[in-house]
Amino acid sequence: MVGGFKAFLQSRRVRGGLTAVAVFGLMLAGQGLAWSAPGVVKVRFGGDQRVTRVVVELDRSATGKLVGDDPSKVVLALSGVGSETMTGRGQGLVREWSSGGSGAAKVKLTLNRPVTVRRRFLLPPGDGVAVYRYVIDLEATGEALPVAARPGAPLQTRSAQRHGRRVIVVDAGHGGHDPGAEGASHHEKALTLAAARALKVRLERTGRYTVVLTRGDDTYVGLERRVAIARQADADLFISLHADSVADPSLRGASVYTLSERGAERAARRFAGENWAPADALGRDPVVTRILLDLTQRATTNRSAVFAKVLLDSIADDTPLVNRSHRDAGFAVLLAPDVPAVLLEMGFITNPQDERALADPRRRERLVDGIADAVDAYFSDGGRSANLSGLP
Numbered sequence: 001m002v003g004g005f006k007a008f009l010q011s012r013r014v015r016g017g018l019t020a021v022a023v024f025g026l027m028l029a030g031q032g033l034a035w036s037a038p039g040v041v042k043v044r045f046g047g048d049q050r051v052t053r054v055v056v057e058l059d060r061s062a063t064g065k066l067v068g069d070d071p072s073k074v075v076l077a078l079s080g081v082g083s084e085t086m087t088g089r090g091q092g093l094v095r096e097w098s099s100g101g102s103g104a105a106k107v108k109l110t111l112n113r114p115v116t117v118r119r120r121f122l123l124p125p126g127d128g129v130a131v132y133r134y135v136i137d138l139e140a141t142g143e144a145l146p147v148a149a150r151p152g153a154p155l156q157t158r159s160a161q162r163h164g165r166r167v168i169v170v171d172a173g174h175g176g177h178d179p180g181a182e183g184a185s186h187h188e189k190a191l192t193l194a195a196a197r198a199l200k201v202r203l204e205r206t207g208r209y210t211v212v213l214t215r216g217d218d219t220y221v222g223l224e225r226r227v228a229i230a231r232q233a234d235a236d237l238f239i240s241l242h243a244d245s246v247a248d249p250s251l252r253g254a255s256v257y258t259l260s261e262r263g264a265e266r267a268a269r270r271f272a273g274e275n276w277a278p279a280d281a282l283g284r285d286p287v288v289t290r291i292l293l294d295l296t297q298r299a300t301t302n303r304s305a306v307f308a309k310v311l312l313d314s315i316a317d318d319t320p321l322v323n324r325s326h327r328d329a330g331f332a333v334l335l336a337p338d339v340p341a342v343l344l345e346m347g348f349i350t351n352p353q354d355e356r357a358l359a360d361p362r363r364r365e366r367l368v369d370g371i372a373d374a375v376d377a378y379f380s381d382g383g384r385s386a387n388l389s390g391l392p
Contacts, residue, residue: 039081040099041131043107045091046295048338050140050303051118052092053295056099056107058132061124066117067106074109074117076136081105093138114141166379168203169212169230171240171333172196176220181245183349188243189218191358195241195346198364202372209375223332230339237307237375238341240333243349243358252351253322256311257343258304259335260328296338303340307378311342314377315370319347319357344371 041057062078083105087098093115099107118137125131172192174180180188193215200211212233214226221229230238244255308326315321334341346367347354357363 039078039105040083040086040107043086043088043097043099045094047092047138047299048296049092049112051299052090052094052115052138053299054094054097054109054136054138055295056134056136058134061122061132062134064120064122064134066120071114072111074111074115074136074138076107076109076120076134078105078107078134079103083107093140109136109138111138115139116141165208165210166236167210167212167233168375169214169233169235169238169339170196170199170203171214171226171230171238173240173242174220175215175218178220181243181349183243183245183355184352186349186355186359188245188349191243191346191349192241193218194361195358195364195368198361198368199239199241199371202365202368203375206372206376208379226333227336230341231336235339237378238333238336238339239371239375240331240341240343242343242345243347243354244345245350246348247350249350249352251322252348252354253320253325254312254315254347255322255325255327255345256308257327257329257331257334257345258308259301259341260330262330300336300338300340304334304342307340307374308342310378311344311371311374314374315367318366318370 039058039060039062041059044055044057046053046055056076056078058078058081060081062081064076064078066075067077068075080103082102083099085098085100088096090096090109090112093112094109095112096110097108099105115138118139120134120136123129123133123135172189172195174187174189174192176189178189180192182188196213197216200213203209203211212229212235214229215221226240305326312321312325329343331343334343347358349355349358357367
């Protein structure tokens with residue numbers, strides 16, 4: 001029977017609203033198997049503990065509304081569709097999810113921490129996607145919910161484990177056999193290390209941050225290893241410090257780089273085959289893995305751009321900036337898909353004024369103060385300035 005039905009499909013073009021799910025239902029009916037009303041196909045996630053996107057895949061259009069007033073859950077009621085009983089692990093702000101019901105399916109999201117629903121909307125099939133997608137953007141509004149509010153949760157969230165401290169990875173460019181650019185009196189590797197050490201002291205003095213250095217002395221650390229350090233530390237922010245160089249000694253000023261679109265494509269190729277997130281969040285489907293990777297990377301790129309702007313505003317009073325001071329590039333240290341990252345060119349080592357400023361402890365301290373103030377401002381806003389419109 002199944003073989004004959006396949007032949008029928010091959011001989012006829014599937015028309016109108018006959019979706020892949022409906023076709024499969026007809027095949028089951030032909031075999032005398034039970035079949036529930038079509039509706040919710042899959043629930044998937046992207047993002048992190050600050051902003052999480054939930055995508056509910058549907059085989060038909062639906063109208064959704066939020067119901068209930070339990071602060072530990074978000075419940076979406078979808079009229080006109082059904083769902084077989086499904087459950088799964090969440091990601092980011094969502095600990096776990098379930099769906100079920102006929103006629104008005106409910107998708108329940110059990111939360112790790114209080115959230116606000118930033119926006120929700122329905123996307124029709126298109127651009128190679130055959131299903132409808134009901135999208136919910138969640139944004140954190142408070143600290144992690146206590147374990148008592150999350151029945152069955154065996155682990156504390158990352159924020160609870162850190163006692164409220166953010167993890168900042170500070171990367172001193174070059175090192176060891178790689179001196180970097182050369183000025184009249186200094187090598188880049190020495191100036192970046194001095195700035196990284198000073199920034200660590202300045203940030204940790206506040207009691208709000210745990211700071212990890214990719215190198216704490218004159219040793220060489222490979223570029224991929226620097227990214228791995230940030231990801232293994234579960235970093236909230238990665239700041240790579242460098243000193244620029246150019247043939248024209250009159251050129252001076254700082255600039256900040258974030259990941260370019262081409263760099264993002266390079267990162268996607270590199271990380272798509274790796275365990276870049278927990279296996280229970282990714283599943284085994286390489287297509288789902290790539291979708292989640294893209295979702296996470298777009299959110300991360302948005303946050304990187306937000307911090308870059310805050311950083312430039314913070315250091316501008318004491319540090320000259322080049323024209324078009326926010327730039328993008330595919331630098332290897334910016335490639336982590338789940339850690340917001342910037343590369344700060346603190347000035348031109350080939351410019352006498354910039355070199356003296358970078359080597360002067362008092363001038364360096366003012367620059368470090370500006371960087372630390374930017375970190376404070378970024379996290380006091382919770383990254384809420386990040387534009388979510390880039391998330392698919």
